[in-house]
Amino acid sequence: MSTVAGTTGATGAGRGGPPEDVEASVADAPDTPHAPDAPRAKAPEKSGPTPLRLLLARVRPHRGVLIRAGLLSLAGSAAGLAMPLMAKYAVDAFAADRSPVAPLVALTALVLAGACLSAYGRYLMARTGEGVVLRARDQLVGRIMRLKVPAVDRLTPGDLQSRVTSDTTLLRTVLSSGLVESFNSVLMLLGTVAFMAYMDLTLLGVTLVVIVGIGAVTALLMPRIQRAQLRAQESVGAMGAALDRVLQAFRTVKASGAEERETAAVAEAARHAHDRGVSVAKWSSVSDVTMMMSIQLAFLAVLGVGGARVASGSLEISSLIAFLLYLFYLMGPIGGLVEGWTGLQSGLAAVRRIDEVESLPGEPVGRPGSVPGEGTPLRVAFRDVTFGYGDERAPAHKGVTFEVATGGMVALVGPSGAGKSTVFSLLERFYDHDGGTITVGGRDIRDWPLTELRGSIAYVEQDAPVLAGTLRENLLFAAPDAPEERLAEAVARTRLDTLVARLPDGLDTAVGHRGVTLSGGERQRIAIARALLRRPRLLLLDEVTSQLDAVNEQALRDVILELAAQTTVLVIAHRLSTVRHADRIVVLEEGRVRTAGTHEELIASDDLYRELATTQLAAATDQPV
Numbered sequence: 001m002s003t004v005a006g007t008t009g010a011t012g013a014g015r016g017g018p019p020e021d022v023e024a025s026v027a028d029a030p031d032t033p034h035a036p037d038a039p040r041a042k043a044p045e046k047s048g049p050t051p052l053r054l055l056l057a058r059v060r061p062h063r064g065v066l067i068r069a070g071l072l073s074l075a076g077s078a079a080g081l082a083m084p085l086m087a088k089y090a091v092d093a094f095a096a097d098r099s100p101v102a103p104l105v106a107l108t109a110l111v112l113a114g115a116c117l118s119a120y121g122r123y124l125m126a127r128t129g130e131g132v133v134l135r136a137r138d139q140l141v142g143r144i145m146r147l148k149v150p151a152v153d154r155l156t157p158g159d160l161q162s163r164v165t166s167d168t169t170l171l172r173t174v175l176s177s178g179l180v181e182s183f184n185s186v187l188m189l190l191g192t193v194a195f196m197a198y199m200d201l202t203l204l205g206v207t208l209v210v211i212v213g214i215g216a217v218t219a220l221l222m223p224r225i226q227r228a229q230l231r232a233q234e235s236v237g238a239m240g241a242a243l244d245r246v247l248q249a250f251r252t253v254k255a256s257g258a259e260e261r262e263t264a265a266v267a268e269a270a271r272h273a274h275d276r277g278v279s280v281a282k283w284s285s286v287s288d289v290t291m292m293m294s295i296q297l298a299f300l301a302v303l304g305v306g307g308a309r310v311a312s313g314s315l316e317i318s319s320l321i322a323f324l325l326y327l328f329y330l331m332g333p334i335g336g337l338v339e340g341w342t343g344l345q346s347g348l349a350a351v352r353r354i355d356e357v358e359s360l361p362g363e364p365v366g367r368p369g370s371v372p373g374e375g376t377p378l379r380v381a382f383r384d385v386t387f388g389y390g391d392e393r394a395p396a397h398k399g400v401t402f403e404v405a406t407g408g409m410v411a412l413v414g415p416s417g418a419g420k421s422t423v424f425s426l427l428e429r430f431y432d433h434d435g436g437t438i439t440v441g442g443r444d445i446r447d448w449p450l451t452e453l454r455g456s457i458a459y460v461e462q463d464a465p466v467l468a469g470t471l472r473e474n475l476l477f478a479a480p481d482a483p484e485e486r487l488a489e490a491v492a493r494t495r496l497d498t499l500v501a502r503l504p505d506g507l508d509t510a511v512g513h514r515g516v517t518l519s520g521g522e523r524q525r526i527a528i529a530r531a532l533l534r535r536p537r538l539l540l541l542d543e544v545t546s547q548l549d550a551v552n553e554q555a556l557r558d559v560i561l562e563l564a565a566q567t568t569v570l571v572i573a574h575r576l577s578t579v580r581h582a583d584r585i586v587v588l589e590e591g592r593v594r595t596a597g598t599h600e601e602l603i604a605s606d607d608l609y610r611e612l613a614t615t616q617l618a619a620a621t622d623q624p625v
Helices: 024-028 051-095 101-145 149-153 157-199 201-248 250-255 259-312 317-329 331-358 420-427 450-455 471-475 484-493 497-502 520-534 550-564 576-580 599-605 607-621
Strands: 380-387 397-404 408-413 435-440 457-460 538-542 568-572 584-589 592-597
Touching: 051 101, 051 157, 051 317, 051 331, 101 157, 101 331, 157 201, 157 317, 157 331, 201 259, 201 317, 201 331, 250 259, 259 317, 259 331, 317 331, 380 420, 397 420, 397 435, 397 584, 408 420, 408 550, 408 576, 420 435, 420 538, 420 568, 450 457, 457 520, 471 484, 471 520, 484 497, 484 520, 520 538, 520 550, 550 568, 550 576, 584 599, 584 607, 592 599, 599 607
Parallel strands: 397 592, 408 568, 408 584, 457 538, 538 568
Antiparallel strands: 380 397, 380 435, 584 592
C-alpha cells in the first residue's frame, strides 16, 4: 500500500538555488498546460558569433566540392572573357581581307566549352546547396526535439516550421548566388577590367568613373535591403503561426462561427508579409536598376569618347567594338555581385533565425531509442519544493512536501491552479524546480539521466494526444519493440478491441491528424494502452477518465487498480469514483499541500476536500459522497 506524508499549510522555504542547467530564459515559460496560453515571445537574440561566421561554419564541411564547383564556373566564365577578343580578331580578319575561319572556330569552341564547364559547375553547386539544406534541417529538427519545454512554449509551431522549411531553403540560395557566385563575379570583374585595360586605358578610365560613382550609391542601399529581408522572413514566420493557430483548433473555429474573423486575422498576417516582401522587392529593384543604369551610362560615355578617337585615328574600330562587348560583359559580374549581396542578406537573416532556435536551452542528449525501464515500482518524495513559471503570477509551488511509497495509487486533488499538473511536469523534468528536493526511487531527480528517468515513467496527458498515423503506430509509440501478444493484451484491457474490429484495416487503420477520426474517450483509452505497453515503474495519470462513459470508466478504473498492485500510480483526479479508490489523497491549495489522507478521513476532517467532494468531484460522477 502507498503512504503519503503531507503537511498542512506548508510554507517551508525552498532549500538550494536554481539548478545550474536552467537557463535564464526558462523563467519566461508560460503556466501549466491547464492555464490559458501566455503571450508568445520571440526567441532570445544570442550574443556570439556573427551571422556571417555562422554561415561560413555551415559551408565549411562542403568547401572541397564548392571550390571545385567554383573553379568550373570560373573556367566557364573565363572562356567567355576571350570571346570579345576573338571577335576583334575576326573583325580585323574581315578588314584585312583574311579568312576569319580560325577566329570564328575558336569563338565557337569557347562558347561550347564555357557552356559545358558552367553547367557542370552549377550542377555541383546546386547539389551541394541541397546537401547544406538537408544537413541544416536534420540538425535543426534534432535540436527542436531536444529543446526544453519552456523554450518551445515561448515559440509557436508555425514559426518553428517556417524556420525548418523556408529559412533553411534560403541557405541554398546564399550558397550558390551569395558566396560562390559573388566570389566568381569579383574574379570575372577583375578579369574583364584587365582585358578592357588591354584594349584601351582611356576608355577604361571613362568606364570606371561612371560605374564607381553609381556603385557608391548602390552600396548605400544594401543596409536597407538587409533590414527589409530580415523583416520579411519574420513576417512569413508570423503568418505561419497565425495559420497554425487556426488549424490546431479547426473544429472550434467552425463551431464558434469564427471563420471570417480568423480568415481576416490570417489575411492580415499575409498582407503584412506581402508588404514586407514588397519592401524587399522595392529596394532590390532600385539596386538592380541603378547598377544596370551605370552600364548604360558607361556605354554612352564610351561610345562618345571612343567614336571620337576612332574618327581621329587613335583607336581601331575593332578595338572599340571589343571594348563595348567587354562593357556589356560587365553586366554579368556586376549583376552577380548585386544578386549575391541580396542573397547573402537573405542567408544571413535565415542563419540568424536558425541560430535563435539552436541557442535555446536544450536537454542533454541521451542514447537514441533507449528501452523503457522495467523493475520495481518507484518511490516519490517532494521536500519543500518551490517552483515558479517566471511570470507575474504567484509561484506554482510554495514548499510542497509529500511522499508516495512504492506501489499503490495516490490521488492529487485541489482547485484549479493549485499546482497539481506542475507535480507531473516536475517529475518528467519538463521543468526544473527552483528549490527543495525531489527524489524518485530514492535518488535526486537531477541525478537521473533523462532517458532513464522518462523511460521509467509513463505519462497519460489529459487531452490524450494522438499522432497522425495508424492505430498500431500510436499504441506502440512509447514501446516500439513490444511483442504482438502484449499489444493484444493492452488492447483488450483498455476495451479497444471493439474499435479495432470496427476499423476497416484494424490496427493498421490511419487515425487522421491528431486522431480526428476517434472520439475523445477512444483517444484516452489509446493513451492508457500506450502507457500499459511501456510497463512503467511510475505511472502518471492526468484526468484519464474525464471523457469516458460509465461502462468504460469502470473498466479503466479496474485496470488502474490492477496496475496499482504492480507499479506506483499517481493520478490527478476530478472524479469522485477515482478518488474513492485511491490509497491516499493529497489535497493541494495555492501551491501548498493542505492535507492528506483517505477519502473517509478527509471528508470528516477537511472543509476544502468536503466542498470538492460535494461539488466538483461528485458532479463529475453523479455519485453520493
